[in-house]
Amino acid sequence: MEIAVIGAGPVGLMLAAELRLGGAEVVVFDRRAAPDERPRANGLVGRIVEQLDHRGLLERFRAEAAFTGPFPGLPFGPVPVTTPVPGLMLQQPRMEALLTGRARELGAEIRRGHELVALDTVRGPDGEYRLDARYVVGCDGARSRVRELAGIGFPGTTDGELMRLGHFRGDLPLFGSGLARGWNRRPGGRVLVTSLAPGVVVAGVREMAPEPAGEPTLAEFRAAIRRVLGEDLPLGEPLWLSRTVSSARLAERYRAGRVFLAGDAAHLFPAGGSSLNVGLLDAVNLGWKLAAVVRGSAPESLLDSYHAERHPVAARTLTQTRVQALLDRQTGEDGDALRTLFGELAAFPDASRHLGELLRDADELPYVTDLPLTVDGEPTRVAEIMRAARTVLFDFADRADLRDAAGPDVKIVTASCPDAPADALLVRPDGVVTFSGDDPASLREALAAPGR
Ligand SMILES: Cc1cc2nc3c(=O)[nH]c(=O)nc-3n(C[C@H](O)[C@H](O)[C@H](O)COP(=O)(O)OP(=O)(O)OC[C@H]3O[C@@H](n4cnc5c(N)ncnc54)[C@H](O)[C@@H]3O)c2cc1C
Structure with missing residues (x-):
């Protein structure tokens, strides 16, 4: 086998399609027996949208998206950025379905229910078997087994703030408590109420708290809302509940010999909106290089440019998302002062352009424009x-x-x-x-x- 991609999340699927376009053989392994239907990301922001156009995929995404086009007033933490940033709104399971279709169309093999247990061993439904791949790419998410097996460090910090999110049956507006649509700041944390589809309310709550064990429950969600808001929210039947702690982490290396990392396996950002942009663009950067090397049309040394080009992008994204998280999280009068002054600075045209560029893409390589x-x-x-x-x-x-x-x-x-x-x-x-x-x-x- 030429290339084994571990993880059929969005990044692994994008990489598989890029590898096939470059003429490489690829097998994607995922331990989940079926696609992950949890909502997670609500859309894409940044240069990946133009890159989808470069692959003829934008039309498919657009056909299903609730919104496509430059996002005006995209939030940088709590501060709106007036410079428009390309984006589209589509739930992550639909993105993954479109990327799966694309990878398969191009001839990628996807083996679900197959878990990587060692760099040369996969456990499938019929037991363990040997993985004999020239290159292995870990697109296996935040707790990457590939990263661990390759001995690549993942330094950084994990937040003390816990975020609970849920989708509930119902309609806005439902709420008292002076709640506005979006995140509402209170002394003990923040509460989100919004809706992305008719009949579905999205609610969330963030507070400084340790992460409890076990699956998230409705009782726990309600109790957190009560602690932060001082009262209950009349939420309908829960359709999905999640609990996440945000982390700011970056892999020390993106390559260890024949092993590479991409997506969440390589970087975790503490503010929303950038993970898929950076992760999918990792796949676009790595795909053609690996394909050229296995085809014999480029030397092995080309592969070192993957870390050289993509690691600084994630480092810069980590910086900007840490600032977003800090602006959001800082409480009390200090926090209010920080947000007020940052908001004033962000309104200057040059500052707004700079923030817009960071949200679009923290990459300093020269990209072709659509002439x-x-x-x-x-x-x-x-x-x-x-x-x-x-x-x-x-x-x-x-x-x-x-x-x-x-x-x-x-x-x-x-x-x-x-x-x-x-x-x-x-x-x-x-x-x-x-x-x-x-x-x-x-x-x-x-x-x-x-x-x-
Ligand atoms: C609630 C929530 C909201 C989010 N909102 C946004 C947002 O608005 N914008 C944004 O950009 N991002 C958002 N994200 C983050 C986004 O979902 C991730 O960045 C994205 O899923 C990462 O994709 P990935 O392909 O790198 O990894 P994953 O999606 O984590 O996929 C990894 C895959 O690897 C498989 N796997 C793991 N270990 C093994 C193994 N040993 N063998 C075989 N398979 C394995 C897993 O089963 C999984 O399918 C959100 C996340 C959450 C949880």
């Missing part, structure tokens, strides 16, 4: 050309010398573009621009560079 192109007389978009997940040379000046320098592995697109930034652009399958210019020797250098 309007004409190819063979037909109008098209960069996103459509990137669907094959190949490295592309966009030749905007009909330059045979640049086309010759690109070599056989590169897809050549001769296009006219009124906004072309240079004679040619070389774009990796994940959208990173590695060359922008007119000199064939520099193009050859870009193609030979470690992170080409």
Whole structure:
């Protein structure tokens, strides 16, 4: 087997599809016998939305999403950011169903009910068997077994604040207590009331408290609401209850020999909204590189650029989400002062743009923008050309010398573009621009560079 992906969560499924597009054989293993139907994320925010467009997946997501388009006023902790950020609203189980369909369509094998128990052993319904894979990628979530087996440290902090969330049958508005839709701050914590679908109320409560053992219960949820609010909420029948403690953690390394980490296995952020963006983009960065190496069209050293490129993105996201969590969590007059001044600063246009960029993507690599192109007389978009997940040379000046320098592995697109930034652009399958210019020797250098 060329590549074993451990975990059929969103990140493992995205990676499987990217690997298949790159021409690699992949088997995905998940210990759950059936997909995880718990709601969890309500949508996607950030550059992953553009990346879905680069893979022709955005239309499928859009068709089911309650909202698609730039989110105005996205919260940075408790402070709204006026710079719009791309996003879409779709429940995580639906995202996973769409990604499963895509991975299967492209030929990925998904084995459910198969748990990785050692780096070379899987336990399936008929017992243990040997896993003989050239590369193993741990997309196995926060408590990653792959991370543990590879001996990769996961330093950071775990919060003392417990969050209980639930979906309940009923309609808004239901509530007294001066509650507004969204998170409501009280001296002892915060209470959420909102609705994302008719007939379903989403309620939550955050307080500083130790995590109890066992499954979350309705009695425990109600008691927490009473402690924070000083009274009960008239909530209907619970459809789903969860209890989470947020953590701020980052794997020391994303690679240990033939083992890689991606998604929650590699990073946990203490504020919502960024985990799927960063995790799915890990998969897009790693997929084409692993596929190129197993196909023999790139050297092993290309794989080191995965940690070099993605670890700093998660580190920066950790910084911004720690600040969001702190802004949210700080209580009393100190907290009010912090939020007031941060809100004033965030309203300056440059500050708002900076926060918007952090929420969109804390990545500093240069990504191709969706330039309007004409190819063979037909109008098209960069996103459509990137669907094959190949490295592309966009030749905007009909330059045979640049086309010759690109070599056989590169897809050549001769296009006219009124906004072309240079004679040619070389774009990796994940959208990173590695060359922008007119000199064939520099193009050859870009193609030979470690992170080409
Ligand atoms: C209540 C809640 C709300 C959230 N809201 C948001 C949000 O709004 N926005 C956002 O971006 N994120 C949100 N998240 C976080 C988001 O759900 C995760 O970031 C995302 O699920 C991570 O995807 P993943 O594929 O890395 O890991 P997971 O989704 O955790 O998938 C890991 C998979 O690995 C499998 N697995 C584990 N161990 C093994 C093993 N040994 N062998 C085989 N399989 C194994 C598991 O069964 C699982 O299917 C939320 C999470 C929760 C709990």
